[in-house]
Amino acid sequence: MLQVQWASHAASVPATLWESCFSGVEGRWWYEALEEGGLEDQFEFAYAILEKDGQPIGLAPTFIMNVPMELVVPPVIAKMLRVIPTLRYQRTLFVGSPCSDEGTIGLLPGYSLADILGPLQDALSLRAKAKNAAMTVWKDFGEAQKAAFEGLCATRGLFPMVSFPGTAVELAPGGFEGYLKTLKSRHRYLLKKKLKHGLVPGALTVQIVQQPDEETLQALFSLFLQTYEKGKTKFEKLTYEFFQQIALKPESHFILLSDGTTGKMVAFMLCFLLGDKAINKFIGIDYQVGKQAHLYFQLWEQAVKWSYSVGATRLDSGQTGYRVKRELGHQLVALDCYCRHRNPLLHRVFGAVAKGITLQSLDPDLQITAEEQ
Template identity: 25%
Template sequence: MMFDATAARSSHMPQTRAVEIRIHRSIAEIAAPDWDACFPGNPEGHAYLLATERAGIEGFGWRYLTAQEGGRIIAAMPAFLTDYALETTVDNPRLRGIVARIRKSWRRFLVLKLACLGSPCTETGRPGFHPLLDEARRPTLMAQLIAAFEAMAKAEGCALRGLKDMPETELPALRPVIDAAGYAALPGLATAWLDIDFDSEDDYLAQLSARTRKDMRRKLKSRAQVSVEHVTDLAPVLDRYMALYNATRDRSDWQFEALTADYFTAILRDMPGRSFCTLYRVEGRLLAANFFVANEDVLIDKFFCMDAEEGRAYNLYYLSWFNNIAYCLEHGIARYQSGQAYYDNKLRLGSQLTANFMFFRHRNPILQRVLRWVSPLFAIEESAEKSE
């Protein structure tokens, strides 16, 4: 699918070549180096998105937008289509119960067909721009991508359109474009990260408060009872791993996509040297697992899953945290990114937060005003607790 970007150009930014916006149904249609060039330093690149696309995640259709100029991709964004239940982010069991009862008689109550820029399986929805592109052109290209996305959403019959997890660092340049397109903002879940600016575990502990340092040393005494293994093949433990993942997901306050065994196995298979899983066993029994994607600069903690009953006795959440820091130190990785939600522990362990925002627009202006009015009910509350 192609979209003429001429109408979306900004008059105050002259163009020397025509920009063509293309919408692809598979990222396999795009050369990996061309896509990855727009997302330098991001482990969740072409290989990650292709494995995700092929994983058979139920309820999602995948799209990929590229802006091309002179035969070169200069901007890109993933996108997806799904049926979205508005109460997904509601942290109110009573309200969720009311919605569930109504939905027994009215199946699509508060369910809208959604087209969204971003990916449900990446840490943020940051747009990609070629590093040689003049930064002053980025707002214009973003406007063109949004215009093409809007046309696609209309063709797909999606009344609700969104942008998922836009980092606040991108907003000074891009927020005016998003606002001009009629989108309303909601706070999303922030991304937690820790700079590995120390040389050893002792140096890291010295950066923490005395109380936290004492607590961590006490918790780490259980190390002697736990065996730790880094693997790139989950086949021998796949059934147990998926049981841990599904149980952990069921305990979560936010349930959007349900990942499949094919997702985990495909990431490990298709991203050699850039993905792995750490297994935690006690007396041979698998009690926890940590799934990662990485490159030479950043380790992204995608999922930590644990046996809620047995894992706490061995402080496996904290053991995994310190094991991940040790991995970064051993491999010269400068940043450990521990993901979204449950910030209390992450903050006291030295993490910093980068805010993310969601944006939404309904094609019906009356319903858009209604959604703006009720949107605080559906905003994500950032929980401070972590299932340890």
Template identity: 20%
Template structure:
């Protein structure tokens, strides 16, 4: 029986039987509750969900969003000649463009597609590519399509996208700390560090000692939502690239759905919220989500270093076996013992002729290098 795709515009319209067919919901990021939190809080984004069916049973799933991005947001932080930058900007009319993302635009990692076990992975993934193509044709004014983010172990499957005229490019890696089972406390972790990195961790805790930390309930998130959003915007403004700004109403819904598995921790200087971290415990992994920082107080009170230390603490306390610290600030994260996990995404212009230009551009994109520290003894 051939594979066919079915596209849904809301989580609520997806038959429960499809989720049961896939048996994917043990991973929180593929659960309808997780996806719905983003859908209902971010109304400026068009969400679509592609299911691949065989004999009327779901065998694969893809999560997509259609967002509007300024083309200069994409090109300004990529190393290229001014001539190439002008060509790319002109190709998109120096304007905002509608982009179809396959993969969760708010997560860094391989959380956008799910292939059921014991199915032909290549054929099933090709069916997803056909589903994305079908979706892109049905939506007006889409200029580009990006399918993200794949680990090296998946490339033997995902490289078949090149037959659909996509170009592959590496993006900033996720920074992963692997936790050892003998680390039962933050002191155990620090004892495994070389002296200068242990001093660095202690200094961050000492400088931030004046801060009062508090785990947020659903009500706390609602109460401080405007301050959280402002602090989050601060970090977005400092980022090299951000496809879309998250409405932190999402966090209210995530906390309601996932209780203690979804963590938001606020940092107060006297009565002023000056920072926060967020994280999701997904099976045996702790994944850092967005943070927010008051940069006017960051240097004096080591808010960001304190947040990084607390991610390690949370990983140990939740008995996780790894912490995903996400992208950006890779060198700083490596001082805590994080190692890079390479990620690849694929892009193409919707129209064939401009796509030949875009493919050459994508192939010449190089991610920024960084110094990888080795902090453990």
């Protein structure tokens, strides 16, 4: 019989589960950085340890958050929610991770997702009630898990909901020039033009560093805040303490662009290297410089070159910003959420709303990108 035990810290989870079940994805190092990053006013983390006959067989990271519903529903519904204050925020128990594009449930070899979803959902329902969370959401799971979740929806009454897709570039052989050849001719022309024009204001110095010093961290965090404030979708707000923690991890690599004359940092990109996969995780840009220098595209060029240099065969770039990513050759990675509200009436209401959520309603650029794939 399957049982679920709860741990409140990543360090309390048996090391064998992290090592065996979270290879190639954000693992213990990631969750420890989140726990120690001063985010406790936004998230409450916990880890569902799956056991069979008293032995650990799997792990499902979770977090609780008060979710602004206007982030996940179509604009017309968001306007309606503004006049119903009690529905604007939903205390929600998520399976997955904040700031992570794709949900992961780690299982030891010999166990299938379909076998554990039902008992795990039952444990989640109990925890949601104990924590006064109105909703339970399996956050951003991919096509490979879809059949198992359809079975869960049928047996436990959850409803599916289209989520913001991830984005990824498969890196063809040949380095940066090989990558350029994979782009549509017009997109390749535009990227080369932007890279050329970006150098007109002056040369930039490129550095790729690990474990940057305090002065560098402060500069890049200031740039991150500029980008955060400019963004339309704000699911979480990262702290300086989080950057201090994540900077210590060997998986973290910072691409820094600085003014070639003054030495002032004008842009950065934080990338992770996980096996043969690179992840473009966070960026920060000085927008007083950025438009003229096309800093985002110069960061991207360096990220692609770095990815090749470390042996990566795929570069993930996360959710949002789809128009630009389409031009840079990204493919969409379909993701879905699976939800249950504790209130039966609201469960039906939110389920009906979820049926109306499409790629087009999430972001108009998404439909165009999907049609081009």
